[in-house]
Amino acid sequence: NKKGHFASQCKAKKKNASEQGSSMALALVTLHKDEWIIDSGATSHFTMRDDWLENKHPVEREIRVANDDKILAKCCGTVRLNLPGIKGKTEIHEALYSPDLNTNLLSVGKIVEKGWKVVFSDDGCKIMDSQTKIKGKVLLRGKFDSGVFKIVPKKINREHANAITNDNAQMLWHKRLGHLNHRYMLLLRNKLAHGVKFDKTEFQPCEACVKGKMTRQPFPKSQS
Template sequence: MFYACHSASIAQDRSVWFVDSACSNHMTSQESLLLNLDIAVTCKVKIGTGDLVQATGKGSLIVNTKHGKRYINEVLLVPGLDENLLSVGQMMEHGYYVLFGGNMAVIFDDSNLENMVAKVVMAGNICFPLSLESINPVARKASIGEESWIWHKRFGHLSFSNLKRMQREGMVLGLPKLSEMKEICESCVSGKMHREPFDKEKVWRASHPLELVHTDVCGPMQNDSIGDNM
């Protein structure tokens, strides 16, 4: 994998992403920007200096656009990377159309080139910086919380401590880091409830007409029981 060198004249800004035609994958060094981070995905990335650096995970980024929230998936986490990079090739793989011309790059999400997602003006150092507004930390925290509940249910309502242990010890491939939720799971509470046993002896019996009578009437059943007893 390779990405092109960019000039350091543009200030380092976590919201700036460079549209790069020489980059094979979306990349960032900022773990806080990524959702659903999968640390099981690792690979080597060749940077502009020719050095190979290790990508330590892959996640998704949510950004706000005039067309609503958009997901940028399969973003590699590369510690030490100076800039955030958007791969033109990867955008095209996901159905986007990127046109270069007139000192700008225009990104569309349809083949008719009617739905423009972004217009990026070329900077003085012949690169294409795009400012993307990622979702705020509160919204991101809520999304992580929702994901924790999803994994909790996927594993049959397994406790969060055991889920964290499975992720920490690498017992399950693809299991992301999860936060331990303090809210109570209603399904878990209901599943652990049990009925108190009935009294073995009669504690009350009707003795006069029209007094309340409790009875247990069941049947006939539509389906035969095991052993055809009912």
């Protein structure tokens, strides 16, 4: 991205795909899990946080990134964020989740499709409204840091976060551990492993485990 121009007028977008996606390559490097990188190379919004997605549905989509690397998107949904300078929550629709990513990406292309403008400069970037009565109103500011433009959401309400993530964390670890039973999951969390974290609230039933325990009724004996 060149600084001081609108993303919608960016000539760099016309270059071939092998020259795009520099931030997509950075997404394979660990950054802060709550940060969002403003990326002109991404064709969609991406998140590394499966627990942030609402109204999600499964997808199987392979995406080519810089240096011909590939990542796999597993599901799609809506992310709701508390962003600095904006009242209420901002919804990021059709965000793709990929376990291969180590950060979150906001697609400049998707932002421009909404009728907004993105301006890059030495001190950061601005996402501006071009549709309402107050044209040019700055909706969101991103800072320039470590060679990328990024947005850091405000801390979300902890009770709301727990309500969203607690069940997801339990189920996520349950699936990661091969549908391990609750007793051994608690042992891993409390004593036997580092990094296995979820609250003590009651476990939610796993649909796959319930179906797996079902027994088929025997076929009726033949009357012949």
